[in-house]
Amino acid sequence: MVGIKDVAKRAGVSIGTVSNVVNRPHVVATATRNRVLSVIEELGYVRDESARQLRAGSSRILGLLVLDLGNPFFVDVARGAEQAAHAEGLNIITCNSGQRSDLEASYLAMFAEQRVRGVLLSPVGASSEALHAFRRSGTPYVFVDRKASTSEASSVAVDDVAGGALGARHLLETGHDRIAFVNGPAILDQCRDREQGVRSVLSGSAAELTVLEGLGLDVESGRDAGSRLLGMSPRPTAVFCANDLLALGVLQAMVGAGVRVPEEMAIVGYDDIEFAGAAAVPLTSVRQPARRLGRTAAELLLAETADTKAERQAVVFTPELVVRESTRVRR
Amino acid sequence: MVGIKDVAKRAGVSIGTVSNVVNRPHVVATATRNRVLSVIEELGYVRDESARQLRAGSSRILGLLVLDLGNPFFVDVARGAEQAAHAEGLNIITCNSGQRSDLEASYLAMFAEQRVRGVLLSPVGASSEALHAFRRSGTPYVFVDRKASTSEASSVAVDDVAGGALGARHLLETGHDRIAFVNGPAILDQCRDREQGVRSVLSGSAAELTVLEGLGLDVESGRDAGSRLLGMSPRPTAVFCANDLLALGVLQAMVGAGVRVPEEMAIVGYDDIEFAGAAAVPLTSVRQPARRLGRTAAELLLAETADTKAERQAVVFTPELVVRESTRVRR
DNA sequence: AGCCTTCAGTGAAACGTTTCATCACCGTGC
DNA sequence: GCACGGTGATGAAACGTTTCACTGAAGGCT
Numbered sequence: 001m002v003g004i005k006d007v008a009k010r011a012g013v014s015i016g017t018v019s020n021v022v023n024r025p026h027v028v029a030t031a032t033r034n035r036v037l038s039v040i041e042e043l044g045y046v047r048d049e050s051a052r053q054l055r056a057g058s059s060r061i062l063g064l065l066v067l068d069l070g071n072p073f074f075v076d077v078a079r080g081a082e083q084a085a086h087a088e089g090l091n092i093i094t095c096n097s098g099q100r101s102d103l104e105a106s107y108l109a110m111f112a113e114q115r116v117r118g119v120l121l122s123p124v125g126a127s128s129e130a131l132h133a134f135r136r137s138g139t140p141y142v143f144v145d146r147k148a149s150t151s152e153a154s155s156v157a158v159d160d161v162a163g164g165a166l167g168a169r170h171l172l173e174t175g176h177d178r179i180a181f182v183n184g185p186a187i188l189d190q191c192r193d194r195e196q197g198v199r200s201v202l203s204g205s206a207a208e209l210t211v212l213e214g215l216g217l218d219v220e221s222g223r224d225a226g227s228r229l230l231g232m233s234p235r236p237t238a239v240f241c242a243n244d245l246l247a248l249g250v251l252q253a254m255v256g257a258g259v260r261v262p263e264e265m266a267i268v269g270y271d272d273i274e275f276a277g278a279a280a281v282p283l284t285s286v287r288q289p290a291r292r293l294g295r296t297a298a299e300l301l302l303a304e305t306a307d308t309k310a311e312r313q314a315v316v317f318t319p320e321l322v323v324r325e326s327t328r329v330r331r
Numbered sequence: 332m333v334g335i336k337d338v339a340k341r342a343g344v345s346i347g348t349v350s351n352v353v354n355r356p357h358v359v360a361t362a363t364r365n366r367v368l369s370v371i372e373e374l375g376y377v378r379d380e381s382a383r384q385l386r387a388g389s390s391r392i393l394g395l396l397v398l399d400l401g402n403p404f405f406v407d408v409a410r411g412a413e414q415a416a417h418a419e420g421l422n423i424i425t426c427n428s429g430q431r432s433d434l435e436a437s438y439l440a441m442f443a444e445q446r447v448r449g450v451l452l453s454p455v456g457a458s459s460e461a462l463h464a465f466r467r468s469g470t471p472y473v474f475v476d477r478k479a480s481t482s483e484a485s486s487v488a489v490d491d492v493a494g495g496a497l498g499a500r501h502l503l504e505t506g507h508d509r510i511a512f513v514n515g516p517a518i519l520d521q522c523r524d525r526e527q528g529v530r531s532v533l534s535g536s537a538a539e540l541t542v543l544e545g546l547g548l549d550v551e552s553g554r555d556a557g558s559r560l561l562g563m564s565p566r567p568t569a570v571f572c573a574n575d576l577l578a579l580g581v582l583q584a585m586v587g588a589g590v591r592v593p594e595e596m597a598i599v600g601y602d603d604i605e606f607a608g609a610a611a612v613p614l615t616s617v618r619q620p621a622r623r624l625g626r627t628a629a630e631l632l633l634a635e636t637a638d639t640k641a642e643r644q645a646v647v648f649t650p651e652l653v654v655r656e657s658t659r660v661r662r
Numbered sequence: 663a664g665c666c667t668t669c670a671g672t673g674a675a676a677c678g679t680t681t682c683a684t685c686a687c688c689g690t691g692c
Numbered sequence: 693g694c695a696c697g698g699t700g701a702t703g704a705a706a707c708g709t710t711t712c713a714c715t716g717a718a719g720g721c722t
Contacts, residue, residue: 044467
């Protein structure tokens with residue numbers, strides 16, 4: 001593999017000069033610079049980032065660890081983060097924990113060993129050992145889609161309690177009194193908060209609440225939940241899902257069983273992913289500003305790495321209800 | 332930041348011993364090993380991967396560069412690749428070119444500078460300058476979802492011509508004779524091949540073909556295509572889309588305009604992503620073994636990096652038609 | 663007692679950069 | 693003619709590991 005010294009020898013200059021050509025082109029005379037550049041081109045030299053980083057002490061890479069890339073919500077978060085990173089000339093590497101603590105641990109360890117500039121993190125558990133270990137590495141990090149006390153780290157989140165309340169209130173207002181909430185893994189803050197929002201609204205009402213737990217956050221789990229709902233009697237007249245993927249699965253189960261939506265079963269999802277509007281029955285959903293979430297988190301992280309005494313922030317966005325056919329009573 | 336020599340000093344051993352504890356624990360006496368391990372724990376030492384890599388010459392990371400993470404098809408490809416990599420104890424970092432050559436170039440450069448073990452690549456153009464430059468870096472790579480001659484690199488792909496033919500033949504057989512093909516960017520091999528498959532089938536028939544070009548491969552482009560279709564007269568009776576995202580967008584446009592699917596407009600998609608089955612009208616689609624694609628590509632890459640003279644392969648999978656309501660004539 | 667082997671641990675070289683103090687050269691102003 | 697400042701290039705140190713040839717000590721064998 002061709003290194004800086006091969007270039008130097010071939011161009012008849014010193015190693016330092018080659019380095020200057022690459023990193024501070026203005027300090028080297030035009031003639032020399034061109035000669036060196038053409039040798040670089042000729043030999044196909046690419047600098048070894050690990051050597052550079054070893055010497056420089058810091059890398060030009062951000063890490064992003066999300067819960068589930070299969071969820072378009074997180075893809076949007078990633079897009080937002082990427083945009084912010086590129087604006088600063090940094091690269092970002094995206095990893096997918098798939099809600100598995102072991103993968104989370106393995107990726108966090110990788111980030112630490114790589115001496116990544118900083119990490120954007122949507123953690124699986126509240127405070128796993130993995131996270132605890134990672135904290136000690138001193139790599140700056142910011143939580144995405146997860147609230148945290150500013151004493152630990154900056155965070156960018158959406159108010160999930162409010163979101164849960166939003167969906168529940170909508171179902172109350174459209175006249176439902178047997179309502180199911182299909183939740184994801186209780187280990188996720190998002191899920192617990194959304195459930196709490198739902199409960200806080202419904203507890204003050206006459207409506208009866210059933211909560212389905214122990215499910216994943218994917219379409220398949222939604223189908224399971226759907227068939228469980230179909231088997232209940234009396235059957236709820238409306239279902240609120242912790243996630244659009246779940247909602248799409250439930251919807252599929254309903255359509256498959258010939259249950260009319262929303263007449264016999266109203267459905268509300270969460271995230272307002274692009275596919276929600278294109279579903280069999282377009283889904284009412286609680287929208288989160290996914291892209292903005294990612295962008296803001298990246299900006300916070302960059303601010304923190306640029307200036308260690310930048311103060312920590314806990315940004316909270318407010319979700320918004322998007323009403324579509326799946327809860328719209330037709331005449 | 333705490334380094335190996337801090338650990339060594341504190342544990343009262345030499346640097347080499349600490350390194351041995353970390354990398355070849357069996358060669359060091361139990362007592363010493365435990366002492367060192369507890370100091371590592373106490374100080375929160377994490378090894379600097381760039382130093383290690385600089386010395387070792389190779390990293391334990393694979394790069395994966397996909398066309399569009401917003402397309403669940405590629406998310407599945409990534410999952411398959413991840414699985415294979417983890418089975419070998421390697422980490423994989425996923426990057427998203429978003430079909431932009433500049434991002435592709437930037438990520439390829441990053442992979443080369445990082446001295447990644449190898450790269451899985453679904454390239455934007457046929458042979459961009461970026462790819463050309465990357466080739467010279469000597470980093471092994473394998474094409475995913477893209478055929479290539481074995482003289483250049485191994486590749487794992489799905490027969491897109493066959494897939495295009497599959498969809499077109501299905502539309503012929505269900506009695507359509509004004510058929511539209513909604514294509515994505517012509518720069519993508521996949522798009523050109525699928526179109527070719529369509530043409531090869533339809534040219535031998537009485538059916539009239541309209542091709543819509545110059546679109547992206549996302550839902551929004553699909554909506555555009557849909558409204559263009561709506562404005563045509565005579566209007567085609569069936570549309571085949573290069574991609575499920577496009578198909579979902581077209582479907583949305585049809586539903587929005589009150590055009591019945593499949594009676595007034597049959598729709599066929601491509602990829603059979605999970606959302607295709609959950610759509611307003613479940614989509615007929617050409618299924619590709621996405622996960623398997625990723626897994627196989629990673630395995631090929633690993634074989635190649637393990638043994639430089641492993642022979643190159645061009646694996647081609649065969650797509651399969653999944654028929655659903657969007658083309659099923661109802662009575 | 664002397665020799666050989668094995669086991670633990672040491673110290674230094676090497677990896678490919680960046681950076682910085684230093685040097686050589688040249689033109690300018692006095 | 694001389695000091696001076698500026699420009700452009702140099703050479704060596706340093707970054708944190710891994711590896712490898714080596715040393716010492718302890719034990720086994722003749």
